[in-house]
Amino acid sequence: MFLDFLYNLRDEGVAVGTHEWLALVEALxxxxxxxxxxxxxxxxRAVLVHRESDYDAFDRAFARTFRGIEAAGEALLAQLEAFLRDPARHADLDPALRAALEHLSRDEVRRRFFERLAEQRERHEGGSHWIGTGGTSPFGQGGTHPTGVRVGGQGGGRSAMAVADARRFAAYRTDRVLDTRQIAVALRKLRRMGHEGRRTELDLDSTVDRTARNCGDLEVVLRPPRKNRLRVLLLLDVGGSMSPHADRVEKLFSAAKRGGGFAKLDSYYFHNCVYGKLYRDADFLDAVPTDRVMREHDPDTRLVVVGDAYMHPMELTFAGSSWWTTERGPSGYTWLGRLADRFVHNAWLNPEPERLWRAPSIAAIARIFSMFPLTLEGIGEMVAHLRRPPDAVRRALWAEIARGRADAGAA
Amino acid sequence: MDLRLHFDDGYIVSEELARAVEVAVLLERPLLLKGEPGTGKTLLAVHLARSLGAPFERWQVKSTTKATDGLYTYDAVRRLHDSRFGEGDVSDIGRYIELGPLGRAFRRKERTVVLIDEIDKADPEFPNDLLHELDTMSFTIVETGETIEASVRPIVVITSNNEKELPDAFLRRCVFHWIAFPDRELMARIVRVHHPDVGERLLSAALDAFYRLRAEEGLRKPPSTSELIDWIAALRHAGIEPEALSGRVPPFLGTLLKKEQDVAAVARTTASSRRGYR
Known part of the structure; x- marks a missing residue:
């Protein structure tokens, strides 16, 4: 059974190894x-789990493994003991009834519980005999009986099973959509440290080295302090099919701005797909030519596009930024290719669940950008992706698209 | 062996946390504590040392802290300086070695509680650099070749505010506990420790207002335990009536909320000022 628990944990994605397992055995x-x-x-939990995001998975594995022993096992007895010890719950019974009921011993209650359970055939509420909710029968939930047995549900977090079942840590799961602090933490991993700026910090090693070479005459060597050199260009899709996600995107935006510690962060808005213009504000009033944005940012800048990539295929292949302008320009697909070609460290964050990513426009865009879900896990993967050198095959594709030689293909 | 630890009255500890501490002491592994700010991560180590009657060493980690700083520091510049001006015995390197908190704990003959506070503030590689020392509880001073080995393994408590992800290899060696934010019941007990004679009605009204404020959407920094305790002190000092706390904007809001934007957000009575998108 305990080995089952180990493998159930691994099934749930908690990376438990022999190291932890042996520690648990030692502790037990x-x-x-x-x-x-x-x-x-x-x-x-203390020994096997190392991060709060795995608490929920642990609870689920625990519940799955030990569900069977709950009814007959010590959980029931422990619960019962706790119940017997806890006089507060007896308070509102009248003394005569209490005296009459209190003589039921633990074993007696337990024996009767299973007897009664065997007899009982249906759901029951109220009353004084059957196992059910309310009432003064010794068995069931929400009722009043001094030596009674609570069945299932949650009450005071007394039994391990109830604790595991409560799944209090569901909020910390990493595949859940993010809150701002988590985003900031995740994005911080992107930092690229390097020495930059004025020489203000003592370089101890060089100082010792130079001083030794100087025959002991002290020569102080200074160096610039370590700073984060990361530059990020953030493109955010707002409006249209993104409206339900606007709030999340806004949070991502604010977290990136505050917590990232980026050397430089610029963000622009677009609607549905990038064309010749990007916008400084979400109301699309302050336009900047996309060309200029590309020119003004160093190729080393990390490009992160946030959007659902969900649009009519027409919008990808359509030239120009609006239905109503007649000027012919490169298609949205070409613009995306150009961006990727300029900023080779790039990624696309998609707030839509992954199962929807087969939509033609999403698939077409995913050929250009590596796409990641807008969850903590997704952002973690994206960060890892941005730190790796770009894929050669993709680079070739970007160059093709940027020159307008490849079209949206599947779209 | 009696494992149950008894904390003094100044610190309320949940059953799960007490268990995690016991396991860490038993397995002689570092205890890693995470949780929201203000949930008493740091205080745990202080009170653990006090309740065990053990010496206490605190190592406050900063962004510039290196792993060896906790073991020892070698003051090369001072030695150079001394050699230049002929002060003291420069050939004795030991004079320029100073042990850090962890190093002092290793050298001590009795069991010490060492707190490595806010480990996530340091460089991401920092925890990895400590792995070996925490495993073997010994280290060598490179400059003198002296090896310092702990005769009694110290109890190591590490706190993290989750600013950086800690490396897996490091996590595997720790006993981990996430301190959940106290629920109302526990919080009432905690407040009573600090304000033993607080009125029942004031406490109840204050807790209502406090949890209502925490539930407020989009606060940059939701108020935590320490803010609540300060706030109640302010309320009592000013003699505020419990009824006054039921309004949307409670008095002394600045004690609870430390960010301007948060105060503004709560003070804004019209909740519908969010910008809409097309």
């Missing part, structure tokens, strides 16, 4: 769990 042999089921839950 030493009795750290206090020979209780809830203690076991706490000990196992």
């Amino acid at each position: 042999l030493a009795g750290a769990h206090g020979h209780g089921f809830l203690g076991f839950y706490h000990v196992a």
